[in-house]
Amino acid sequence: MRHEEAKIRLLETAEELFYARGVHAVGMDAIRTHSGVSLKRLYQCFPSKEALVEAYLLRRDERWRGRLADYVTSHAETSEDAIPAVFDWLHTWFCEPGFRGCAFVNSFGELGPTAPGVAAAVRLHKELVHAYLLGLTGAVAVKNPEELADQLLSLVDGATVIAAISGEPAAALPSKAAAVTLLTAQLQPV
Amino acid sequence: MRHEEAKIRLLETAEELFYARGVHAVGMDAIRTHSGVSLKRLYQCFPSKEALVEAYLLRRDERWRGRLADYVTSHAETSEDAIPAVFDWLHTWFCEPGFRGCAFVNSFGELGPTAPGVAAAVRLHKELVHAYLLGLTGAVAVKNPEELADQLLSLVDGATVIAAISGEPAAALPSKAAAVTLLTAQLQPV
DNA sequence: AAGACGGGAGAACGTGCGTTCTCAGCTCTT
């Protein structure tokens, strides 16, 4: 097995197991069994468990934002439609089997104070999501795109937390309505 | 040392350590050392670590909601003022040294899939906060108090997550502004 | 006053984890 292929299988396994069960509930042996990559190779690819967790988070960040952006660009006709489309995508995400909240929030709660690299990856993810939302609010004629992006991020994270804890995907709906209200309240009169 | 006093010291120590470092980073030995309660007594009061975690969460829930309600009732003159006051309190909470996000969200991320009792305590807390917010939205003349309470809960949890990850207490401000916008948008014309 | 009781301190035990080491087999060079 080639080095690159082993890395991919390890990252896929890490995402599957760490997200589903939490980081500290998954041992390196479970990663090895599920991935079929030997421990020796595993430690060649990632020098420690923490390094594997960081790599998993960075990869998940890119894929997560990619899926969001793809959905929004393919479902929103106008710039105004893009903002509610973000919450439509959240709803479909919440409905996926195995949804268990935001991997970054979960990892931060679990490892934040003890693993600085993980905390940095989580912060980076939130900054990138915020930048994406700022791109959306900057494309419509609102008074304060920065503030609106902050508010949307808060609604996104809040909806995700509530959907995870309550197990109710419909938690996306009031947040979507809130986003629309906030957007229209800030729209400049033409 | 009396039984009740030992319990209180254990719960105080548990709150201090579990919240600051996370549950699995704090051993029972650390609880014992910090509290001064012997291991024997500890296991007489709480039969397992999970039981201690649950008791800590239930106690923190009551104290947290109590502090919120006290602040709101003493700082809000009218029913309309109560809703922004919630976010003012969040801001003061975020500014406290040692703030590390929502203990319930953190515990859920860390233990959710493996500890059903913890997950239930977290759900209960969110339901009680929602009920409190519903009490506030029901006291003003809005079209849909249920939806507004859902939205406020989302903003509260979102602001808390973002403040914890970014380390920036000002994360409360856009959420407060959003709450005010949502409230005024729903106010019935007199 | 003496013995039974309870409590504190900490050792002990079993388990599970992250990480490294061992060993046997396969592959590729010369």
Add this chain to the structure above:
DNA sequence: AAGAGCTGAGAACGCACGTTCTCCCGTCTT
């Protein structure tokens, strides 16, 4: 063809944790 080097499987090691056990001391009853 032979040996060097890499690979995978899994044992081994050290450590930390949750939980229980042991021992010794103070206290309270009769």
